[in-house]
Amino acid sequence: MTIEKKYIVDTTLRDGEQSPGIAFTLKEKVSIAKALDIMGVSRIEAGVPAMGKEECQAFEKIKLTCKKADVVAWNRMNLNDIQASIDCGADIIHVCVPASSLLIEEKLHMSNDAVLEMIESCAERIHRYNKEFSIGLEDASRADWTFVEEIIKKASTLNATTIRFADTVGILSPRTCSHYINQINTEMDLEIHMHNDLGMAVANSVQGTISGAKYIDCTLFGIGERAGNCNLEHFLEALEGQYDFGVSLEDLRKHQSKLEHIIFKNKMCS
Amino acid sequence: MAAIIDRTLTSIDTENSDPIDLAYFCKLLFICGVTKIEAPPQVFSKMKDLLLTDPISWDQSKTYFLKVVNGIFEFEPNELIEKNLDFSKIQVLRLKKIRLIGLEDLLIQDYETIFHDLLNSGAHYLDLCPGNHKHCASAIALEWLLMGGQSISCSFGSCNNDANLEEILMALKINGKSNLVGDLSVLREIKDVYERMTGKTIPEKKAVIGEGIFKVESGIHVDGILKNPLIYEPFSPESVGNIREIVLGKHSGQRSVIYKLRELSLSESCINEILFKLKEHCSKAGKSFSDLDLLTLVSEVHNDY
Numbered sequence: 001m002t003i004e005k006k007y008i009v010d011t012t013l014r015d016g017e018q019s020p021g022i023a024f025t026l027k028e029k030v031s032i033a034k035a036l037d038i039m040g041v042s043r044i045e046a047g048v049p050a051m052g053k054e055e056c057q058a059f060e061k062i063k064l065t066c067k068k069a070d071v072v073a074w075n076r077m078n079l080n081d082i083q084a085s086i087d088c089g090a091d092i093i094h095v096c097v098p099a100s101s102l103l104i105e106e107k108l109h110m111s112n113d114a115v116l117e118m119i120e121s122c123a124e125r126i127h128r129y130n131k132e133f134s135i136g137l138e139d140a141s142r143a144d145w146t147f148v149e150e151i152i153k154k155a156s157t158l159n160a161t162t163i164r165f166a167d168t169v170g171i172l173s174p175r176t177c178s179h180y181i182n183q184i185n186t187e188m189d190l191e192i193h194m195h196n197d198l199g200m201a202v203a204n205s206v207q208g209t210i211s212g213a214k215y216i217d218c219t220l221f222g223i224g225e226r227a228g229n230c231n232l233e234h235f236l237e238a239l240e241g242q243y244d245f246g247v248s249l250e251d252l253r254k255h256q257s258k259l260e261h262i263i264f265k266n267k268m269c270s
Numbered sequence: 271m272a273a274i275i276d277r278t279l280t281s282i283d284t285e286n287s288d289p290i291d292l293a294y295f296c297k298l299l300f301i302c303g304v305t306k307i308e309a310p311p312q313v314f315s316k317m318k319d320l321l322l323t324d325p326i327s328w329d330q331s332k333t334y335f336l337k338v339v340n341g342i343f344e345f346e347p348n349e350l351i352e353k354n355l356d357f358s359k360i361q362v363l364r365l366k367k368i369r370l371i372g373l374e375d376l377l378i379q380d381y382e383t384i385f386h387d388l389l390n391s392g393a394h395y396l397d398l399c400p401g402n403h404k405h406c407a408s409a410i411a412l413e414w415l416l417m418g419g420q421s422i423s424c425s426f427g428s429c430n431n432d433a434n435l436e437e438i439l440m441a442l443k444i445n446g447k448s449n450l451v452g453d454l455s456v457l458r459e460i461k462d463v464y465e466r467m468t469g470k471t472i473p474e475k476k477a478v479i480g481e482g483i484f485k486v487e488s489g490i491h492v493d494g495i496l497k498n499p500l501i502y503e504p505f506s507p508e509s510v511g512n513i514r515e516i517v518l519g520k521h522s523g524q525r526s527v528i529y530k531l532r533e534l535s536l537s538e539s540c541i542n543e544i545l546f547k548l549k550e551h552c553s554k555a556g557k558s559f560s561d562l563d564l565l566t567l568v569s570e571v572h573n574d575y
Contacts, residue, residue, distance in 0.1 A: 019475070020487040020517040025556040051521070054553040076490070101502050106493045169504040170477075171444050173416065174409050196442065197504045199437035199477035203409030206377050224482070225491065226503070227477040234405040237386055242378060266557050 006209055006243045007042035009217045012263075013062075014045040014074050015229055016219035021266050028262045029058045030065055032220070035064040035255040040246040041216065047074040049088045050081035059088035061239035070075065072134070077118045079125055086129045093126045094134040094164070095119070097151055099143035112147055116154050123158035136164040136193070141172050141180065152186055160258060162189045162215065167204060170197030170227065174207040191215035194230045196222060202231040206238050216245075220256050221263060232256075271305075272450055273421035274438070275397065278464070279309035280333060281430040285318065285469045293320040295463045296336060299426075302460065303452035304438050306335040308348060308423070332433060350397055357384065364392035369423060373400040376410050399423035400433055407433035412441045415450065426464055427472050427479060436460075436478040440505060451460045458511025484514040487558065489523020492516055496525055518559035520552035540571050547571065 073085035192208035222231030464527035474482035494501035
């Protein structure tokens with residue numbers, strides 16, 4: 001019997017590193033990326049090139065090091081940020097699009113129309129350089145669904161290849177997660193990004209996977225903002241034998257234990 | 271009204287615990303929304319003088335439930351029959367008082383139909399106590415309660431391989447079931463007493479109760495939180511007895527630095543240079559920037575002028 005393939009997007013080097021107290025040097029980032037590539041992770045979200053020279057250098061080295069995995073650069077909806085990602089050689093340019101009115105109105109002081117216009121500008125820049133274009137729906141779990149559908153439609157028109165559904169503040173339950181994922185009707189690949197604020201990132205990722213997501217965002221040891229992201233090891237344990245993720249639990253545990261002293265070095269020092 | 275049974279005291283070694291701590295732990299659990307506390311007789315007998323006036327004769331072969339009825343503490347023997355869920359025999363549960371255990375793989379099955387069948391099984395009392403080997407126990411317990419389940423059993427802070435009490439309570443609150451939840455601001459006190467009794471430390475990033483879950487470094491997140499904390503926090507630190515802390519590091523932005531300079535009553539001049547040097551240092555060193563580091567950097571930058 002053929003087992004269905006699904007793919008891991010590891011964001012240890014981006015969302016994971018945003019966890020206070022965790023910071024990687026260039027060399028450490030490259031070591032982690034190399035291990036992720038060897039163990040079979042499909043995409044490595046390696047950071048935010050807009051952060052500066054050091055981050056861009058890390059990207060260039062990671063790109064040279066990774067033999068199989070695609071390297072993803074995370075971006076705000078900002079052309080300068082996107083240009084930095086293009087310049088450092090990322091394979092996939094991911095643009096994080098605010099989906100909820102909390103983000104659009106209270107944080108960015110924008111209108112929905114301005115968000116849609118900005119997506120067009122970002123897409124134009126990314127396609128000009130023949131890069132793969134991926135869109136993230138930030139805070140989609142608290143967004144007005146009509147606007148979520150507008151963004152998805154726009155992304156599709158602009159030839160985005162992947163749409164990422166983000167439960168940015170980790171409020172979903174498995175049933176609501178499944179409900180949202182089932183509502184997304186698109187030919188683009190679907191990616192899910194779950195946070196662990198209620199301790200349900202693994203359960204929600206399991207339901208999102210069963211409901212049709214092709215790409216699942218995880219981090220090593222589940223590190224990330226607040227209570228963290230979906231823990232890769234726990235996720236693979238939860239769905240062991242159900243799908244082919246291209247990553248074996250045995251390999252993951254072996255590599256992860258070798259990386260523990262890098263990831264938690266500041267805690268170990270203290 | 272659904273029952274939330276806490277079984278933390280069935281698994282921790284309380285031999286050397288202070289009876290006052292034990293009784294306080296129980297009182298706090300009731301405040302946050304627990305309806306019954308399960309423990310063996312030897313645990314309850316240690317603190318019964320603090321809770322009861324009447325003597326009680328314990329059956330040492332059973333665990334007991336402590337509950338509050340009209341403001342008075344009462345004990346009742348645990349008469350639930352523990353069973354693993356056998357999908358072909360759901361009807362057999364009829365008229366029995368059952369605690370279903372295991373259930374680790376439930377989320378990869380058609381759990382909504384299974385829950386529906388269980389709710390219509392005719393069981394006299396049906397308690398769900400999912401195991402956490404697949405890291406989904408809290409989610410399973412939550413869905414059971416949201417679908418109308420009568421009772422769940424769980425434990426505090428990941429102990430006992432059970433669903434997590436604090437995760438279920440906060441998830442119920444966020445899902446509009448506040449009637450099942452008490453005052454969660456006591457979670458911090460529960461954590462302190464738990465750590466004192468067990469000698470174990472709750473991990474810093476543990477969902478809902480971790481000490482460090484309201485620390486924030488990323489410039490994007492700090493900017494959002496200073497505008498409106500709801501943007502990047504699903505619940506407030508105060509609601510779980512915690513506090514927010516802005517930390518400086520390689521992901522910091524200008525607003526974070528200004529916030530910290532004001533907090534430490536330092537001059538805000540040369541802010542761009544301070545931010546640049548701070549980020550450069552953190553990137554190279556691979557660590558965060560302490561208040562002392564900031565004081566040193568500010569004086570260095572200002573002395574250069």
